[in-house]
Amino acid sequence: MSTAAIFPPGLFTYSFMQNAWLAGTAVAAVSALVGFFVVLRGAAFAAHAVPRASFAGAAGAVLVGGDTLVGLGVFSALSALGIASLGARRDQSRMTALVLMAALGLGALFLSASDAYAPEVYALLFGQIVGVSRADALGLVGLLALALIAVALLYRPLLWSSVAPDVAEARGVSRRRMDVLFLLLVALAATAAVPVVGALLSFSLMVAPAAAANRIARTPPQAMRIGLVVALVSVWLSLVLAYDTSLPVGFFVAAVTTLCYGLARIYSALRERRGALRTVKPA
Amino acid sequence: MHGLGAFFADPAVGTALLLGSIVASVSGAVGAFVVLRGQSFSGHALGDIGAAGASAAYLAGMEPLYGFLGVGLLSGLLMDRLGERASSRDLATGIVLSLMLGVGALFLYLLTERTNASGGTAAVLFGSIFTVDPSVTLPIALFSLLSSLLLALLYRPLLLSSLQPDVARARGVPVGAVGLLFMLAAAIAIEESALVAGALLSMALLIGPAAAALRLARHVGAAVLLSAGLAVLALVLGIFLAYESYFWPPVQHGWPVSFFIAALVLLEYLLARLWPQRAARRREEGAAA
Amino acid sequence: MKSALRPVPEPGGILDLSGVEAVLGGRQVLAGIDVHVDPGEFVGVIGPNGAGKSTLLKVVLGLVRPSAGEVRIAGADPRRMRGLVGYVPQSFDPDPELPLRARDLVALGLDGSRWGFSLGGAPRRAAVDRALASVDALAYADQPISRLSGGELQRLMVAQALIAEPRLLLLDEPLTNLDLRSQAEIVELVASVARERGIAVLLVTHDMNPILRVTHRILYLAGGRAAVGTVDEVLREGVLSSLYGYHVDVLQVHGRIVIVGGAEAEAVACKA
Numbered sequence: 009m010s011t012a013a014i015f016p017p018g019l020f021t022y023s024f025m026q027n028a029w030l031a032g033t034a035v036a037a038v039s040a041l042v043g044f045f046v047v048l049r050g051a052a053f054a055a056h057a058v059p060r061a062s063f064a065g066a067a068g069a070v071l072v073g074g075d076t077l078v079g080l081g082v083f084s085a086l087s088a089l090g091i092a093s094l095g096a097r098r099d100q101s102r103m104t105a106l107v108l109m110a111a112l113g114l115g116a117l118f119l120s121a122s123d124a125y126a127p128e129v130y131a132l133l134f135g136q137i138v139g140v141s142r143a144d145a146l147g148l149v150g151l152l153a154l155a156l157i158a159v160a161l162l163y164r165p166l167l168w169s170s171v172a173p174d175v176a177e178a179r180g181v182s183r184r185r186m187d188v189l190f191l192l193l194v195a196l197a198a199t200a201a202v203p204v205v206g207a208l209l210s211f212s213l214m215v216a217p218a219a220a221a222n223r224i225a226r227t228p229p230q231a232m233r234i235g236l237v238v239a240l241v242s243v244w245l246s247l248v249l250a251y252d253t254s255l256p257v258g259f260f261v262a263a264v265t266t267l268c269y270g271l272a273r274i275y276s277a278l279r280e281r282r283g284a285l286r287t288v289k290p291a
Numbered sequence: 292m293h294g295l296g297a298f299f300a301d302p303a304v305g306t307a308l309l310l311g312s313i314v315a316s317v318s319g320a321v322g323a324f325v326v327l328r329g330q331s332f333s334g335h336a337l338g339d340i341g342a343a344g345a346s347a348a349y350l351a352g353m354e355p356l357y358g359f360l361g362v363g364l365l366s367g368l369l370m371d372r373l374g375e376r377a378s379s380r381d382l383a384t385g386i387v388l389s390l391m392l393g394v395g396a397l398f399l400y401l402l403t404e405r406t407n408a409s410g411g412t413a414a415v416l417f418g419s420i421f422t423v424d425p426s427v428t429l430p431i432a433l434f435s436l437l438s439s440l441l442l443a444l445l446y447r448p449l450l451l452s453s454l455q456p457d458v459a460r461a462r463g464v465p466v467g468a469v470g471l472l473f474m475l476a477a478a479i480a481i482e483e484s485a486l487v488a489g490a491l492l493s494m495a496l497l498i499g500p501a502a503a504a505l506r507l508a509r510h511v512g513a514a515v516l517l518s519a520g521l522a523v524l525a526l527v528l529g530i531f532l533a534y535e536s537y538f539w540p541p542v543q544h545g546w547p548v549s550f551f552i553a554a555l556v557l558l559e560y561l562l563a564r565l566w567p568q569r570a571a572r573r574r575e576e577g578a579a580a
Numbered sequence: 581m582k583s584a585l586r587p588v589p590e591p592g593g594i595l596d597l598s599g600v601e602a603v604l605g606g607r608q609v610l611a612g613i614d615v616h617v618d619p620g621e622f623v624g625v626i627g628p629n630g631a632g633k634s635t636l637l638k639v640v641l642g643l644v645r646p647s648a649g650e651v652r653i654a655g656a657d658p659r660r661m662r663g664l665v666g667y668v669p670q671s672f673d674p675d676p677e678l679p680l681r682a683r684d685l686v687a688l689g690l691d692g693s694r695w696g697f698s699l700g701g702a703p704r705r706a707a708v709d710r711a712l713a714s715v716d717a718l719a720y721a722d723q724p725i726s727r728l729s730g731g732e733l734q735r736l737m738v739a740q741a742l743i744a745e746p747r748l749l750l751l752d753e754p755l756t757n758l759d760l761r762s763q764a765e766i767v768e769l770v771a772s773v774a775r776e777r778g779i780a781v782l783l784v785t786h787d788m789n790p791i792l793r794v795t796h797r798i799l800y801l802a803g804g805r806a807a808v809g810t811v812d813e814v815l816r817e818g819v820l821s822s823l824y825g826y827h828v829d830v831l832q833v834h835g836r837i838v839i840v841g842g843a844e845a846e847a848v849a850c851k852a
Contacts, residue, residue, distance in 0.1 A: 047382065048675075048678070050379070050381055050382065050675070051381075052332065052381045052382050052384065052385030053331070053332035053335075053381055053384075053385070055385070056332070056336075056385060056388065057335075101329055101330075101331040101332055101381070102326055102329075102331050102498070102502055104331065104332070105331040105332070105334070105335055105494065105498045105502075106498065106499065106502065106557065106560060108335065108494070109491070109494055109495050109498065109499065109553050109556070109557065110553065110557055112491045112494075112549075112553065113491065113495070113549065113550045113553030113554055113557070114550070116491060116547045116549045116550045116553070117546060117547060117550040119547075120544070120545075120546065120547045120550075121544070133396070133399075134396050134399070134400050160696060160697060161695050161696055162695070163696065163697040164688075164691060164692050164693070164694055164695065164696060164697055164698065165692065165693055165694070165695065167688065167692065168688045168692030168693065171674065171678065171680065171685070171688065172669070172672060172685075172688065172737075172740075174667075174669040174670075175667055175668075175669055175689075175737070175740065175741070176688075176692060176693065177643065178641045178643065178662075178665070178667035178669075178750075179662055179665075179667065179689075179692070179693045179744075180659075180662045180693050181692070181693050206396070208339075208392050208396050209389065209392060209393060209396060211385065211389065212385075212389035212392075212393065215382065215385045215386065215389060216385075216386060216389060219382055219385075219386065221679070222677050222678070222679050223677065225679040226679055226681060226724055227679060227680065227681055227684055228679060228680065228684065230679065231679040255397060255400070256396060256397065256400050258393065258396050259393050259394070259396050259397040259400070260393075261393070262389045262390060262392060262393025262394075262396070263390070263393050263394075265389065266386060266389055266390040266393070269386055379675070379676075379677065
């Protein structure tokens with residue numbers, strides 16, 4: 009098989025593809041960083057709900073003739089705050105469902121009122137390579153920088169609050185505050201990922217790579233690194249495949265990341281079995 | 292307000308009301324346990340997966356109901372088996388949803404391409420209760436009956452294993468099997484409501500009335516019935532409002548029924564929250580009875 | 581969450597509660613608690629379930645505002661003195677898939693409350709090793725926490741609290757879920773470390789027997805009121821009966837103390 013078939017001309021040279029590479033890389037990095045905490049906190053539902061709900065914001069923006077990215081951002085933040093509003097962790101999946109439902113209801117309304125713009129809005133459902141402009145891509149790199157700073161700042165207190173919330177609370181790390189900040193971080197990642205990967209599937213970048221990493225890694229920094237690598241490789245592979253086949257990026261991202269997770273599970277199961285035969289459990 | 296006579300005479304409305312009520316009552320009943328068990332994500336995920344399955348079915352030109360149910364049952368099985376603790380269950384749900392949605396997104400995309408109309412996707416995602424084929428009424432009724440019977444059969448062991456899994460195990464209740472069977476019953480209820488009215492509606496009917504009922508009712512059995520009732524109420528009112536909205540100025544366009552039902556269900560929940568809180572202890576006493 | 585300068589403890593005491601009352605959910609949980617704890621003192625907080633022991637801990641931690649009275653840690657407001665207090669929670673039930681080693685868990689206690697991330701380095705690693713050594717956990721320092729037993733995790737939580745060099749250590753029901761031997765081990769461990777370093781200890785438990793040997797004084801909580809003093813002073817029928825509000829018997833069985841409720845009361849506070 010010739011390299012031209014896998015890497016056809018234009019994959020790296022077309023301007024829109026260069027934007028896509030830039031945007032995709034930025035999105036993968038942001039999603040992996042935030043995804044580490046998503047999996048740590050068992051917040052997979054929130055990671056799904058926030059981008060899904062943000063789609064309604066884009067539909068609303070189209071309706072009033074505004075910028076879809078702004079619509080995405082606003083609804084991401086609003087749904088994140090809505091989910092955080094109840095506070096109690098036990099209730100959170102219920103609250104997440106209600107917030108998502110409210111957003112989707114509004115989205116249905118906005119969509120029905122403006123079907124003239126449907127193609128642009130539906131592109132946000134599946135993700136489009138073609139849709140990303142150079143300005144958008146650079147904007148995403150900016151969001152990546154923002155996310156890097158946020159994660160760097162939040163790392164210690166959020167880690168402690170996620171692992172041992174009672175002790176962290178006793179030492180002054182407010183569980184409530186960390187929850188809100190975490191969800192806003194998810195909103196940030198959602199706003200970045202939706203234009204590239206689509207509202208339906210951007211959450212798979214936040215969940216599967218980090219979940220795979222957690223199975224393999226032994227320490228948190230290691231988990232973050234592995235998650236980052238998995239996310240980057242997944243997005244790059246998906247871009248190539250999407251370019252070759254003209255099918256949506258979102259589909260490939262979901263498929264590849266899920267595959268990675270499956271492989272990680274198999275690997276860790278094998279490692280367990282091998283390890284169990286050799287080590288003696290400490291007294 | 293337009294004449295009620297015209298409303299009831301319209302055949303599309305008749306089908307919508309009948310099918311919708313059947314589906315709403317089962318969703319509401321099942322939903323009480325879904326919310327009680329903290330499985331709202333699974334409930335939502337199954338609805339989304341169902342919608343993706345429906346688009347695949349439309350594309351393949353085959354009867355969507357069985358495709359829905361098959362995919363739904365399979366997904367429910369995977370979600371249940373892949374994770375045991377609460378947080379790893381949500382993770383498992385997320386992974387399964389991701390995979391299924393990925394495939395579904397592919398089909399949805401192809402469908403949009405092929406039919407060249409946004410209407411197809413909107414219908415699948417947000418509901419098409421007014422355009423559903425009346426011939427599915429019988430299969431839907433039968434599957435609803437099946438799901439309800441399963442729920443009735445599972446009621447006591449499910450209640451105990453949801454509230455106190457350790458006690459249940461100690462008494463010999465097969466907690467794992469009960470959980471799986473419940474997931475399958477829920478999948479049936481969710482998939483058929485997704486088929487009839489779209490993913491959004493499916494979730495709205497499953498979670499909203501249940502969340503409201505759990506706050507209002509004194510014990511879980513009452514909550515199950517109340518939840519079913521609230522779901523049917525929201526559905527009927529929603530259909531009525533959607534029908535009326537066609538005649539509202541300025542646009543002779545109509546508002547989507549899923550919007551109304553979602554809004555009504557949310558309203559039900561907010562009103563339930565304002566209701567003076569009963570002692571949670573009383574509910575648990577009643578539930579253990 | 582600012583890193584506090586370590587103040588010198590007031591000569592008065594490491595912990596002072598005067599007239600502390602707490603109302604939660606309409607219920608009077610604590611009704612006038614007075615206690616003064618000196619540096620290095622071991623105080624066992626005992627009493628039946630629901631007596632308000634956990635609330636007392638939360639008041640000391642500054643997480644619950646007393647409705648009346650004052651709480652002082654080294655003479656200052658508890659919320660400002662968080663750096664001086666180590667807390668070991670009742671249970672720690674981690675996700676089995678957590679990518680965290682024993683030493684990582686302990687290291688969180690060093691600077692987990694500060695913004696940013698730590699850059700590692702030899703001094704940090706040495707501090708973690710020291711903390712692990714003090715609880716006898718060096719052997720499994722690099723094990724993933726999912727592989728550790730309840731007792732081992734308990735020790736790690738103690739190490740996590742100790743690594744920040746607290747002057748006051750709070751333990752919330754550390755003995756539940758442990759077998760008798762592990763209970764004795766952890767009590768001995770905490771007592772000896774505290775003695776070595778002059779750390780005051782407040783250990784909450786509803787079963788008093790494992791700590792009777794090591795505790796200097798006990799704070800017996802019943803119905804929101806407390807009796808404070810040595811074991812002999814407090815564990816007497818007269819004192820406890822007036823606390824409970826009905827007659828209780830204090831029995832000695834093979835060197836262990838059992839409190840039994842009177843004929844009027846259905847609730848039997850039986851400890852064995």
